[in-house]
Amino acid sequence: MNKLLKWNPEFAKNVWLEFTTQRLIVMPTLIGLVVLLIVMSADSGARSTLHVFSMAGIVVLGFLWGIKTSADAILDEYNEKTWDWQKMSVIGPWKLAWGKLLGSTIYNWYGTAICFIIYVLTSFGADDVRKEIQTAVLLLIGMVSVHGLMILISLQMIRKSDGRTKIKSNRIFISGIIAMGFITNIFSSRFLDSFSTDVAWFGIVRGNMNLAMISALFYCCWIIAALYRSMRAELQFSDAPTWWLAFMGTSFVFHYGYFVTIESIGVAGGISAAMAITFVEFFILLYLLALSEPKDLVNFRLLEKLWKAGDRVTFLRNVPLWMVTLPVVFVFGFFAVFFLNIAVTGSLVEEFYQKLNLHGMSRTYPALIAVFGFVLRDLGILVWLNLSNRSKRADSAWIVYLLVLYVLLPMLAKASDLPIGAAFYPDFYASKIVMVLFPVVEAAVVLYLVKKRWSELKVE
């Protein structure tokens, strides 16, 4: 045990906590009994039944239970006040990240490993053995990704908390289930089989399963990298957001890889498409980050102080990621449109944009300005709410505001036959002036309100 402690104390501690003699015996016994039951009761299809059972075992033990365990990995420490010990330890962020990622879920991995062995053994005899095993490997990569994501989200939650109230893992659990659905769908070969594409990533990786594998690995690596960076921040190392920018950059390159060999869209079309995908990807992440990162007055004051003092390095070390993401998302959006406008006429990409009524120089830029305007308006509302005296519920209030602005009011407008959709969302079918005017005015009003509230605020 001393060797394990020396190698990774966090992992060793989790082994102590998770692996009691009783638990070590219970897991294989239970799985063994179910296997025995299947073998004894199934007449001829025992292999395929066991195959399905083992896959279900991986999903239940590795994913569903694993999501809960990994979500609790940090939150339990935070709630039981043991996290301070960890923060003061000499364990480096890399060791701590792996110790948490694999250590907290070690019992889930134990059960999953048994199911995985059954799955591999029962794959022999299937139509495509290689594909079956690849699917299982994809699920294992997905497991690491989802567990990592859960730990990341819980780290974000403790950063936002006041240190006095306990945090429940229920909300994270729900987001984990959503992430699991997304990941298992994306990684599932059956899902990919529904597309008959002839895509080769950078001309190297071909075939749906291989493409799924490379996607899974790409995002898994970045989740682990994000976990490492988040641990660094927790352990009081301060870093500029270089890794986040690198993630954004490599995401574009990664997406571009899918368009390299599609001759019909040309280089500009490929860049435009990759930029557009990256724009959408980080557009979603921008809203999620804005929601999950701390936005209290103290942080903003610190940033203001650092900016005014001209201390750009410390400013960048403290700036929240949503603020970093915002301008970069705008850049991706701008270049997606720019390259679209110089792309080969009649390309697949342009056809796609034509369907959105966005073809031609004259409409794409106003549409982009409309999107930017609404983003600024939304984020402005979020900051405005967080700067209020009742900032504890600001984030949930923001979600309600967005639902009202993007769903309820447009539906009311439509029911009343009022042609004012452009007032609530980027309406690509409105006239160019109307498309731009509403979001820009709304953004300006909200930003004015933020500035007003900021100047009024005084610490008690």
Added chain:
Amino acid sequence: MIQVNQLNYEYPDKRALEDVSFHIAEGSITALVGPNGAGKTTLLRALSALSKPVSGTVFIDGKSAIDEPREVHLRVGYLSDFFGLYDQLTVEQSLAFTAYSRLDGDADFDAAIERAIERSGVNSFRDKKISALSRGMRQRVGIAQAIIHQPKVLLLDEPASGLDPEARHSLSNLLLELRDSGMTIIVSSHILAELEDYSTDMLVIQDGKMIEHRTLNTNVVSAAVLLKNMTLRLEHPVEDIVLQLEGIDGVSNLLQQENTLTFQLAEDVVTKHQLLKRLIGMNIPVSEFSEHKANLQEEYIKTVSAYKKQQV
């Protein structure tokens, strides 16, 4: 050992610390006192480099808690009021985990664990699970974890809260022993009786502001030697009485004000006997010979009352 300058800490809804500045000397035990919500825990967390202040500086043994938090962590042991223990581990497992996570790779981990066990007095229940321990035992394990890396500074947040009298007494002795071994200690509490037995200094904090920091008229010297504050009243003033008593071993800090003499006396029978023998031999007209206990409660109330008057 601890240098704090113009420290400000803000929560979104209030300022928790406002322009707090103080210096704490090596080898002292400082009682950090103040009402609930005064900012004691926030201050201790800032000193431990666990929370970053908005402005100001904190130096522990010359290392900045803001710029070099990891260096400060090496020098500080911090015990929160909840102790923060893993219930499902045994005492020995807890200490092994702490040793391997707080000491660098070349350290003698086994020796560090044994030393912490011995100093904190947890040997008799080292094989027990934390969940099976009483609050007093848990507190000792917490302290053992906090001192396992032999920090120069030990910060304890409400360590005696909820302890029975025996456990409190044993905590007092433990803190004095740790102080004797060279640690500088800050102990926070809002129950002053807990701190009276071992504190050498008092730091009063109220509404996030430091309103008093001074050395106490203390009777604490070390775990081995305790000094008592004594008062001697005379029927009439006696000339040169200070000079006559100064030579006695164990008698110090003599101060005469008319017919009252105050001094510190080592708490051993021989010294007391020597002093009484000398007083009788000199035919000193003693009317009262009594011990005057330093009362932290009184000192605190005085300080807070003065602060409140100032505020009005």
